[in-house]
Amino acid sequence: MNRPVAPDALVHYVASEKLADLKPPASVLPPLPLALFRTYFGTPGTAVITLACVAILAWTLPPFLSWAFINATWTGTAAQCREAGGACWAFIGEKFWFSVFGLYPFELRWRPATVLVIFAVMVALSTQRLFWRRELVYAWFAVLAVMWGLMGGSVLGIPIPGLEPVGTRLWGGWLVTIFLSVFGLAMAYPIGIMLALGRRSKRPIVRALSVTWIEFIRGVPLISLLFIATFIVPLFMPQGVEIDRLIRAQIAFIVFAAAYMAEVFRGGLQAIPKGQFEGADSLGLNYAQAMRFIVLPQALKITIPAQVNTFIGLFKDTTLVLIIGIFDFFTTLRSALGDSNWLGFATEAYLYAAFVYFIACYTMSRYSQRLEKDLNPERVR
Amino acid sequence: MSTIETPPATKTAFWNDPVKRGLALQTVLVVFVLVVVWAAWNNMSANMVARGLIFGWDYLDRPANFAIGEGLIPFAPTDSYGRAVIVGLLNTLRVAVVGIILATLLGVALGVMRLSSNPLLARLVSGYVEVVRNTPLLLQLFLWYAIINTLPGPRQALPLGPGMFLSNRGMKVPWVEWSPALWPVIWALVAGIIGAFIAARALRRRREAAGDAPPTLPIAAALIIGLPFLALAAQGFPATLSVPVLQGFNFTGGIELSPEFVALLLGLVLYTAAFIAEIVRGGIVSVYKGQWEAARALGLPAPRIMRLVILPQALRVIIPPLTSQYLNLTKNSSLAVAIGYPDLVHVSNTTMNQTGRAVEVILVFALVYLTISLLTSAFMNWYNGRVAIRER
Numbered sequence: 001m002n003r004p005v006a007p008d009a010l011v012h013y014v015a016s017e018k019l020a021d022l023k024p025p026a027s028v029l030p031p032l033p034l035a036l037f038r039t040y041f042g043t044p045g046t047a048v049i050t051l052a053c054v055a056i057l058a059w060t061l062p063p064f065l066s067w068a069f070i071n072a073t074w075t076g077t078a079a080q081c082r083e084a085g086g087a088c089w090a091f092i093g094e095k096f097w098f099s100v101f102g103l104y105p106f107e108l109r110w111r112p113a114t115v116l117v118i119f120a121v122m123v124a125l126s127t128q129r130l131f132w133r134r135e136l137v138y139a140w141f142a143v144l145a146v147m148w149g150l151m152g153g154s155v156l157g158i159p160i161p162g163l164e165p166v167g168t169r170l171w172g173g174w175l176v177t178i179f180l181s182v183f184g185l186a187m188a189y190p191i192g193i194m195l196a197l198g199r200r201s202k203r204p205i206v207r208a209l210s211v212t213w214i215e216f217i218r219g220v221p222l223i224s225l226l227f228i229a230t231f232i233v234p235l236f237m238p239q240g241v242e243i244d245r246l247i248r249a250q251i252a253f254i255v256f257a258a259a260y261m262a263e264v265f266r267g268g269l270q271a272i273p274k275g276q277f278e279g280a281d282s283l284g285l286n287y288a289q290a291m292r293f294i295v296l297p298q299a300l301k302i303t304i305p306a307q308v309n310t311f312i313g314l315f316k317d318t319t320l321v322l323i324i325g326i327f328d329f330f331t332t333l334r335s336a337l338g339d340s341n342w343l344g345f346a347t348e349a350y351l352y353a354a355f356v357y358f359i360a361c362y363t364m365s366r367y368s369q370r371l372e373k374d375l376n377p378e379r380v381r
Numbered sequence: 382m383s384t385i386e387t388p389p390a391t392k393t394a395f396w397n398d399p400v401k402r403g404l405a406l407q408t409v410l411v412v413f414v415l416v417v418v419w420a421a422w423n424n425m426s427a428n429m430v431a432r433g434l435i436f437g438w439d440y441l442d443r444p445a446n447f448a449i450g451e452g453l454i455p456f457a458p459t460d461s462y463g464r465a466v467i468v469g470l471l472n473t474l475r476v477a478v479v480g481i482i483l484a485t486l487l488g489v490a491l492g493v494m495r496l497s498s499n500p501l502l503a504r505l506v507s508g509y510v511e512v513v514r515n516t517p518l519l520l521q522l523f524l525w526y527a528i529i530n531t532l533p534g535p536r537q538a539l540p541l542g543p544g545m546f547l548s549n550r551g552m553k554v555p556w557v558e559w560s561p562a563l564w565p566v567i568w569a570l571v572a573g574i575i576g577a578f579i580a581a582r583a584l585r586r587r588r589e590a591a592g593d594a595p596p597t598l599p600i601a602a603a604l605i606i607g608l609p610f611l612a613l614a615a616q617g618f619p620a621t622l623s624v625p626v627l628q629g630f631n632f633t634g635g636i637e638l639s640p641e642f643v644a645l646l647l648g649l650v651l652y653t654a655a656f657i658a659e660i661v662r663g664g665i666v667s668v669y670k671g672q673w674e675a676a677r678a679l680g681l682p683a684p685r686i687m688r689l690v691i692l693p694q695a696l697r698v699i700i701p702p703l704t705s706q707y708l709n710l711t712k713n714s715s716l717a718v719a720i721g722y723p724d725l726v727h728v729s730n731t732t733m734n735q736t737g738r739a740v741e742v743i744l745v746f747a748l749v750y751l752t753i754s755l756l757t758s759a760f761m762n763w764y765n766g767r768v769a770i771r772e773r
Binding site: 039040046049050053054056057202203204205206209215216218219220221222223224227228231232234235236237238239312316317319320322323330334346347350351353354357358361362365 | 403406407410411414420421424425427428429431497498499500501502505511512514515516517518519520521523524527528531712713715716718719726730733739740743746747750751754755758
């Protein structure tokens with residue numbers, strides 16, 4: 001029935017205030033205690049699993065926690081540590097700066113410290129996609145040169161006035177790990193792209209050489225490359241020419257990393273549809289232009305997560321320089337174990353090293369997961 | 382008739398001709414590589430002469446003068462370097478084979494557990510996987526080695542299971558005492574495996590042809606386990622299981638695994654298992670949900686859904702990265718040199734220090750690893766071709 005109403009009596013059907021939220025239907029969401037019970041003890045199988053997990057935790061966690069925290073010694077001497085019986089974090093406190101700078105001359109430590117700060121700033125900038133431009137790449141190369149110059153006091157053999165030269169034998173700690181991994185990546189990246197393109201080249205000799213490099217390097221353990229760099233490469237040099245030990249290890253590492261990066265890039269290249277190559281051809285672009293403007297930007301973008309994963313692997317592999325006696329972070333820390341005042345705290349040292357590597361790698365892997373989502377919004381369901 | 386004026390074909394300049402350009406590029410590349418190799422070879426010869434080194438394999442026959450702590454074949458310091466290399470290779474293969482088997486079992490278990498509907502279990506496993514994957518293997522090896530070295534001595538050894546003890550001297554496990562009467566048992570085992578294969582084939586044919594056949598698994602298991610058992614029983618159980626027993630200050634019986642071997646095996650297995658767990662999880666998740674639902678709609682029971690529908694599809698995703706993990710484990714076993722397990726690299730390192738034959742020694746062990754890798758990839762390609770989806 002439509003009764004005519006006077007305009008001033010018009011009824012408004014718009015809510016003037018927020019209505020109370022509706023509760024979800026009872027059948028969908030059981031009360032929290034019941035839901036928890038169902039999740040953990042719903043079936044006999046689940047109950048057994050839950051109990052087993054709790055038993056494992058109860059068995060391992062309390063002893064570990066009492067060792068690592070309750071009975072731990074945070075500051076003090078080795079004797080106090082032994083008396084307390086728990087973990088000796090005082091040892092890590094004592095050796096912390098040594099593990100960062102290694103044997104670098106004490107009064108010159110401001111130089112590696114500056115390098116660390118510059119590096120941290122560059123990393124922080126590079127994670128922001130706002131700064132993902134060509135200039136960032138140039139900036140990285142400039143910064144790497146500055147870092148190298150600041151550490152050693154010379155760039156490509158040219159001494160920098162005002163900086164006392166410091167031989168690479170005195171480099172150590174975090175700095176060497178950073179140099180090995182970051183220089184390794186920076187140099188392996190372009191070489192890896194060339195190898196990946198070479199492997200897909202139509203020219204048989206280019207292809208054969210690329211395949212040989214990639215398969216040989218991937219087929220042997222990194223240790224053999226480090227051995228080659230340490231014992232055989234000096235034989236290849238003309239008499240009287242000597243390459244620094246750290247640089248030789250660095251080159252071995254670059255050669256190694258390039259082969260692995262090449263396989264990542266190859267995956268990206270294979271994922272580019274044929275139409276993209278044909279489109280580039282029909283535009284009249286030559287090979288270099290087609291690669292630079294059409295193919296590589298796509299291939300590199302889709303492989304960013306794989307690149308980060310490979311980099312994490314390479315970063316962990318830098319520890320292998322221990323075997324040829326180069327003082328990276330881990331080797332430096334292990335050398336601290338030989339301090340006769342602090343014998344017997346290996347477990348603490350390894351846990352500290354594990355913690356540092358874990359933080360670095362886990363951050364990178366989370367970052368790569370986020371990037372994967374950000375870069376492929378269409379894939380996220 | 383009007384003639385169409387065709388413009389005279391312009392001759393492409395030779396530097397724009399792709400064929401000639403390619404030839405030129407490749408020639409330059411070959412010349413470059415040859416020059417580098419020639420220069421390196423030349424320098425090497427000069428350097429070796431200057432250092433009084435001669436390239437050659439004669440050192441392999443000379444006595445090694447060092448002892449090797451453990452090995453599958455006996456080795457004395459008077460044996461040759463060549464034999465030392467073989468002992469090292471066998472040690473590498475031993476840790477790699479045992480490691481691959483254990484890592485696969487643990488990895489598959491962890492991968493399935495990570496998909497468990499019980500969040501506690503899934504979280505625990507995923508925490509383990511993240512921690513292990515994000516720390517260097519070398520560090521883990523040192524950690525395990527340090528932990529084993531701080532364990533109590535044999536008198537207070539930790540019992541790990543029936544007849545298995547872990548102490549700072551390594552691990553003691555039961556072992557079958559060898560006697561020639563075991564040969565028939567081994568042959569029976571081989572026959573059982575071959576028989577199981579043949580039976581499985583025949584049964585599959587029958588199932589495909591007639592739609593019905595006795596179940597394969599019990600028959601195969603009966604053949605593989607039953608035949609050796611019969612061979613043992615026929616001889617009146619001649620073999621004895623040697624179980625380690627504490628006597629005085631040390632164990633007698635069983636076999637001893639050195640602390641280095643245990644640390645290396647533990648490190649490799651725990652590390653690789655974490656990666657395998659991720660691969661297995663990824664493989665199972667990759668099977669489209671509709672496949673589960675369709676299989677359920679057909680009325681298949683859960684174990685059969687897994688075996689007949691999910692696993693064949695998941696394996697296609699799982700196998701290739703799994704093989705590369707096996708290769709990684711084998712290559713990573715070279716880290717043994719850091720904790721002193723006498724594997725190929727460790728023995729080579731000692732040889733190199735004693736003889737100064739760096740080039741030959743490194744060449745040998747690099748080629749060994751390369752051969753293993755290439756054989757595995759060849760197998761991989763063959764397998765991939767077999768299981769690839771056959772598209773029309």
